Amino acid sequence: MALKGDIMTILLEMRDITKEFPGVKALDQVNLAVKGGEIHAICGENGAGKSTLMKVLSGVYPAGSYDGEIHFEGALAQFQGIRDSEDRGIIIIHQELALVPQLSIAENIFLGNETAKAGVINWYEANQRTSALLKKVGLKESPTTLIDSLGVGKQQLVEIAKALSKDVKLLILDEPTAALQEGDSRKLLDLMLELKAQGVTSIIISHKLGEVRYVADTVTVIRDGRSVSTLDAKAGLSEDQIVRDMVGRDMSDRYPARTRRAGEMLMEINGWNVWHPEHSERQVIKDIAFNVRAGEVVGIAGLMGSGRTELAMSIFGRSYGRGITGTVKLHGKEADVSRVDRAIKAGLAYVTEDRKSLGLILDETIRFNTTLANLEGVSKGGVLNANAETKVAEGYREALRTRTPSVFQKVGNLSGGNQQKVVLAKWLNTSPEVLILDEPTRGIDVGAKYEIYAIINELSAQGKGVVMISSEMPELLGMSDRIYVMNEGAFVGELSAEEANQERIMSLIVNE
């Protein structure tokens, strides 16, 4: 009783944690102290070691594979695996969601923890308990709904419900809102506050500093594998303070200065219609027309599920949908974009929203992934030139400041944000005329975001066109010269940078 709700007691202490991977010192004597009943945020740049620290804590990396000590509820903890830490009430929700898409909500919540008697699952009880949990997290879905049919935001809530189904004392959320829209994010953060009121302690990792300020009581900042500061957030902490500790210097602007210059017409799309690949009666994209001029950054705003990704993928080599009609003109001439290789040749590039399953080959190196979409550029007569490949990969590593010991690292071992930079490098390397970016800064730290914006600006200064799909309204407003607003598969409005603001965009969506 003394522990729960008592703000003053230390629930968790991690002392001098050091964790090395071959060639990388991911954590170097990191200290972290979490008080009972608080929400503790961990901030740091991509690759700083945040996820690794949490994996050490939860036993993903078992005791003995790292140096240092973990004290939980006052006792030394040596977890051999996730099971051990879960038994003690430490539940982690990883950066990549781990739900089984083909199973129902209830099945996922009780996976590995089935309410069974003699091996027979009592579905009635499981569904009942799931309903109760769903109510608790504020999710209005039936326990028998398949995960497949839920958006990322709702899946996140299911993950939390799953955590609550176990006796949770310390809840760890690794970038829970990275893939969420503002409304959904807010719901999730409020849920955290509610759980806090009930005595649950949480750790949250996030690159969205506004959210950190909203929920956190304490912030620990990690830089290059070292804990640099612990800040009290209750007394009102500014984002700039956090950023300064994260990057080690002052960062005054979040968006690099942009000179607007819309040149001649680069890409024109007319009468674009797409139907769903399986349910052929469902029209996903409805008669869309839009254009991009040379040097322009064109934003596409919309809610999740409004069809933005489907639009982009259907244009890019018909990678989505069927029965596609419409024309794509580049430089005034109709372009053949009917296959991905043709679309690339025509000058299109598409940075996918889902880097793990669509963007990267995780088991291969940075070099392998960087050159993959333009192997012609590093080969002669079909024979690869290893030196040229290395040069290209090194070039982008430096330009994008990807944090890695070498370009021969497996991409799967990089931190989330650095993986995103590799995807970006892959597409920059195709020297596209029009670059379509789908959530380009998801899970990326403030410093790296700035770098990516700078790259976007540089491309547009070279007269390239950029199409940016983003759920982060400030980013869209900060970067775009023009914004199309999309809702339910159709464009419902177009705003110039001067006209655009959050309210107008939302009202266009709602009025539809």
Place this chain on the structure above:
Amino acid sequence: MDTQTKGIKAHLAAHMRDFGLLFALIAIMVFFQIVTGGTLMRPVNITNLFLQNSYVIIMALGMLIVIVSGHIDLSVGSVMGFVGALAAVLIVHYNMPVAVTVPICLIAGAAIGGAQGYFVAYWRIPSFIVTLAGMLVFRGLSLWLLEGQSVGPFPKSFQIISTGFVPELFPASWGEGLAMLFDARKFNVLSFVLGLAAAATVIRMGLKARKRDMDYGIESEPAGLFWARTLIVSAAIVFLMFKLSTFRGLPNVVVTMGVLIMIYAFVTERTVIGRRIYALGGNEKAAKLSGIKTERLTFLAFVNMGVLAALAGLVFAARLNTATPKAGFSLELDVIAAVFIGGASMSGGSGKIIGAVVGAFIMGVMNNGMSIMGIGIDYQQVIKGLVLLAAVFFDVYNKNKQG
């Protein structure tokens, strides 16, 4: 000194798979050399070993590509038998010249591979099912072609595909002299010179790759380890070629095989198409969105497999000098096992040609050694099965340990 031994240890740990495979092959060879009282390494047996395994190795090259691309081909044994039967019927029954038959058979192999690849690539039917069907179909078709009988013998011009040896190009007196020197009955100088050349190439290429790695600051293998590995491999090549030289020289199939191994190693490691195959197996969706024509590539992987299975069928028939309805029976299992022992992963995207070749040799030496020892076919199967399991277990264990 201490840091150096640490470096060697770390490198060994990181490349456990490659070194483990090499050591396993050497250990198995030494073991059988001892227990067979030296029979294993007799020149005639080494010649046999190559002849017996050539068709498995040839098919393993294609199988590696199929497996790397994320598929499997269960039909290769049957296809091999079928093509052998086709050759026999064309040559023996229809008196077709060898020079015409061989291309027809290779084209037939391509067509068979293409037919199966078509369903796998364009209709997305799992390769396991398509090729299981193919296995049954072509087993049946071989029986039908041969009407249940063995068909043979073949003309000399066909037999030499397998049982021929490379001619001597050096003056006979050289061979006689060397034979005297090494206390052998005869000596094929060309074979030995080719062996020396191959060993020199191994060293040269190793040094070149090493230099490139160092230039780019990739943590390269400690010098001691590099030389130990390279010298063992080159010494083994020279030793085997020396043995072959004192018998009838270099068999034609070994030349064919060697050339094919080099071509496939080159294609998989150094070319655009090879790179794309790894990408396809590593993450098909990502590969597709990178502009790779994944369907066509899958299709081609099966066409290639078909051609190699056909070639293996010709080699096999030529060696036995007859085509039998049972030829190639369950050989697909040896081929697939060789690829997995060689370190390829079931889920696609990884595996090397040289691994598959070494895997095939491990299987081959075991087959051969156990037969010399007179171990029954029953035990042989059990032991081979366990070796496959052990190899794959070793892989998984290593992966888990590296986290």
